[in-house]
Amino acid sequence: MAKKNDDFFVEKKPWSKVKDELLGCYLKPYVAKILYTRKPLAYVDCFAGKGKFDDGNPGSPLIALDIFQQGLAATKLDGNARIGAAFIDLNYASDLETNLSAYKGIKIVPGAYEDNIDDLLKSKTGCNVFLYIDPYGIKALDCTKFDAFANGQFNTIELLINMNSFGFIREACNAMGTKFKIDDSGFFDDLVEYDPTILDATDKSIEALNRIAGGDYWKDIIARYKSGEIDGYKAEEYFSEQYCQRLSESYKYVLNMPIRIQQNQHPKYRMIHATNHPDGCVLMADNICNRWELLKNIQNSGQMTLFQETFNNQIIDEEKISEYVIEHFSQCFGWTSLTEAQAVFFVKYGAICKTGDIAKALKKLEKAQRLEVMRNPSLTEKGKPSTFMTEGHGKTVSVRWVK
Ligand SMILES: C[S@@+](CC[C@H](N)C(=O)[O-])C[C@H]1O[C@@H](n2cnc3c(N)ncnc32)[C@H](O)[C@@H]1O
Structure with missing residues (x-):
C-alpha cells in the first residue's frame, strides 16, 4: 500500500502551490469554454488528497470546486451547463467528506484510482472528461489505461498528469541493476510527496515499468546512463520526451512542462497535459505564459521560475x-x-x-x-x-x- 505521506498535508509547499496554480489557472478558461459544447463536464481528481491542507490552504479539490461554482454562475446557458465532479483518494476520503461538505452533488470515492476509474467513467460517454492525476509516485500511472480513455467514447478528454520522471529513472536504474546518482544529494528529500516504489532487478519490475512507460524504450536510456554516455538529467529529459511521444500515439496534443522552483535549477518533475482537442492545448500553452509572472511570485523571494526560459534554455525574443x-x-x-x-x-x-x-x-x-x-x-x-x-x-x- 502507498505510504500516507502525512507530512504532505501539514503545510502547503511551493511544489504543491505550483501544481495547483497550474491546474486552477487552466480550469478557469477551460470551464468557460467547455460548457459551451453543451455537453456535461465530468471532472475527476484521481488522487484528491484531503481537500484542504492543515494550514488552511486549499488543495486541488477546493480549487476546482470554487472554479466550477464561479464558472456555472457566469455562464448564460441556464440549466444547460452541467458539471459532475468526483474525488478519489485511497487514504483521505473522510477528510474529503468534511472539507468538501459545503458542495452539493459531488462524489467522493474511497479507494484506489486504478480500481475505481473505469467504473466511474462508464456512465460518462459523450461527456467532456478532465482527469487530474497527481499521485505521490509513479506506480499507478498505467499508460494503457490512458490509451483506453482516448478511445473516442467521450466528447473530449484531457489529462493533466504529474509525472515524477526522476522517480521513474531511479526505479528504472534499480530494475536494471544500477544506482541513480545526481550531483544534488537532497534532490528527492524536498519532494515530500515522492513515494519511492523501490523496484528490484526482476522481470516483474521490468513489466511494471513497461506498463507505466507504455513500452520498453526506457531501457535504452538507462543503458546509456549506465555506460556513462549521458548523465541523470539527460536521462530524465530523454525519458520525458519519449514518454510524451508515446502518449501522443493516443493523444494528438501533448505538452511537456518542466517544473522548477529556482532559476537555473534542473526541473524536479513534469506536468504533462494530453488532449485530443486543439483548443485545450492552445488554452493550456497560453495559460502557462499568461500566468507565468504570477507563478514566479509564489515563493516570497519572487525568484521562482517555473519553466525554462525556452525549451532549450534560451531567452526567447x-x-x-x-x-x-x-x-x-x-x-x-x-x-x-x-x-x-x-x-x-x-x-x-x-x-x-x-x-x-x-x-x-x-x-x-x-x-x-x-x-x-x-x-x-x-x-x-x-x-x-x-x-x-x-x-x-x-x-x-x-x-x-x-x-
Ligand atoms: C500528491 S497527493 C494529492 C494532492 C492533491 N492533488 C492536492 O493538491 O491537495 C497524492 C494523494 O494520492 C493518494 N493516493 C495514494 N495512492 C493512491 C491510489 N492508488 N489511488 C488514489 N489515491 C491514492 C494519497 O492518499 C494522497 O492524498
Missing part, C-alpha cells in the same frame, strides 16, 4: 518567435485551421510564447504576402475586411503558406 513561426507555418501547404496549427506549434516548441505573439508574427507574414489568411466572417459589421487572428465566438481563421 520576438526574432526567435518569428523564426519558429516561419519554420512551422511554412509547412501549412493546404488550408489549415489556425487553432490546430497553433496547437501543433506548442507541441513542437513548448509553451514558449503566447498565442498573441504568434498572431503578431503571422500578421507580419500576411502583410508581406507570405501567408494567406481566410477569415470567416470575412467582413466586419461596417463592411471592412476582417483582421482578427484568433478563433472562437463564431469566428474562424484558416491559414496557408504562400512562399
Whole structure:
C-alpha cells in the first residue's frame, strides 16, 4: 500500500502551490469554454488528497470546486451547463467528506484510482472528461489505461498528469541493476510527496515499468546512463520526451512542462497535459505564459521560475518567435485551421510564447504576402475586411503558406 505521506498535508509547499496554480489557472478558461459544447463536464481528481491542507490552504479539490461554482454562475446557458465532479483518494476520503461538505452533488470515492476509474467513467460517454492525476509516485500511472480513455467514447478528454520522471529513472536504474546518482544529494528529500516504489532487478519490475512507460524504450536510456554516455538529467529529459511521444500515439496534443522552483535549477518533475482537442492545448500553452509572472511570485523571494526560459534554455525574443513561426507555418501547404496549427506549434516548441505573439508574427507574414489568411466572417459589421487572428465566438481563421 502507498505510504500516507502525512507530512504532505501539514503545510502547503511551493511544489504543491505550483501544481495547483497550474491546474486552477487552466480550469478557469477551460470551464468557460467547455460548457459551451453543451455537453456535461465530468471532472475527476484521481488522487484528491484531503481537500484542504492543515494550514488552511486549499488543495486541488477546493480549487476546482470554487472554479466550477464561479464558472456555472457566469455562464448564460441556464440549466444547460452541467458539471459532475468526483474525488478519489485511497487514504483521505473522510477528510474529503468534511472539507468538501459545503458542495452539493459531488462524489467522493474511497479507494484506489486504478480500481475505481473505469467504473466511474462508464456512465460518462459523450461527456467532456478532465482527469487530474497527481499521485505521490509513479506506480499507478498505467499508460494503457490512458490509451483506453482516448478511445473516442467521450466528447473530449484531457489529462493533466504529474509525472515524477526522476522517480521513474531511479526505479528504472534499480530494475536494471544500477544506482541513480545526481550531483544534488537532497534532490528527492524536498519532494515530500515522492513515494519511492523501490523496484528490484526482476522481470516483474521490468513489466511494471513497461506498463507505466507504455513500452520498453526506457531501457535504452538507462543503458546509456549506465555506460556513462549521458548523465541523470539527460536521462530524465530523454525519458520525458519519449514518454510524451508515446502518449501522443493516443493523444494528438501533448505538452511537456518542466517544473522548477529556482532559476537555473534542473526541473524536479513534469506536468504533462494530453488532449485530443486543439483548443485545450492552445488554452493550456497560453495559460502557462499568461500566468507565468504570477507563478514566479509564489515563493516570497519572487525568484521562482517555473519553466525554462525556452525549451532549450534560451531567452526567447520576438526574432526567435518569428523564426519558429516561419519554420512551422511554412509547412501549412493546404488550408489549415489556425487553432490546430497553433496547437501543433506548442507541441513542437513548448509553451514558449503566447498565442498573441504568434498572431503578431503571422500578421507580419500576411502583410508581406507570405501567408494567406481566410477569415470567416470575412467582413466586419461596417463592411471592412476582417483582421482578427484568433478563433472562437463564431469566428474562424484558416491559414496557408504562400512562399
Ligand atoms: C500528491 S497527493 C494529492 C494532492 C492533491 N492533488 C492536492 O493538491 O491537495 C497524492 C494523494 O494520492 C493518494 N493516493 C495514494 N495512492 C493512491 C491510489 N492508488 N489511488 C488514489 N489515491 C491514492 C494519497 O492518499 C494522497 O492524498
